[in-house]
Amino acid sequence: MTRVRATVLPGHGVASGRSGDPRFPGGTIALQKPFFLERGLDLSPFHPGTLNLSIAPCRYRVLRPKHTFRGVKWAETEPPEDFSFFDCRVLWNGRSYAGLVYYPHPETKPEHFQPPDVLEVLAPRLEGLSYGDVVELELDPAQIAVDC
Numbered sequence: 001m002t003r004v005r006a007t008v009l010p011g012h013g014v015a016s017g018r019s020g021d022p023r024f025p026g027g028t029i030a031l032q033k034p035f036f037l038e039r040g041l042d043l044s045p046f047h048p049g050t051l052n053l054s055i056a057p058c059r060y061r062v063l064r065p066k067h068t069f070r071g072v073k074w075a076e077t078e079p080p081e082d083f084s085f086f087d088c089r090v091l092w093n094g095r096s097y098a099g100l101v102y103y104p105h106p107e108t109k110p111e112h113f114q115p116p117d118v119l120e121v122l123a124p125r126l127e128g129l130s131y132g133d134v135v136e137l138e139l140d141p142a143q144i145a146v147d148c
Helices: 028-037
Strands: 002-009 050-053 059-062 067-070 083-092 096-102 117-122 134-139 144-147
Touching: 002 144, 028 067, 083 117
Parallel strands: none
Antiparallel strands: 002 050, 002 134, 050 117, 059 144, 067 083, 083 096, 083 134, 096 117
16 A cells, blocks of 8 residues: 555535535535445445645556546536546554545546645545544555656
8 A cells, every 4th residue: 555644724615515505415425325326336434525635746647447436426516527436545643544546537626626746535424524634645656656
């Protein structure tokens, strides 16, 4: 596994529903979960929102995702999107948490883009984790590369 330090950043708030966007009641992750489940990926172990983790000054490159789903029509108001997921672990406060990097493909994503150093991670709820906290992120180098 590749290990990299990452800083927790605020996101757009749409994944968790905190943005209050009326198009996505409860957040995009909650709306998307049943579509991923019917394709074989169960997101129920994870908090229905993403951790936005900056690995700056490093950047990442997609290699071989664990899962890729194409043309997912998850909302009436949105065009179909492609999504990929990558294995990861979040190490924080002396514990290790299994997670997934959540990657909506930019070429099919209509809005809410992330900078090239920010990974969106699905993980269990990490009580006490705050913006600005530093965690370590482990990534499978066969699935996603880190360039520093």
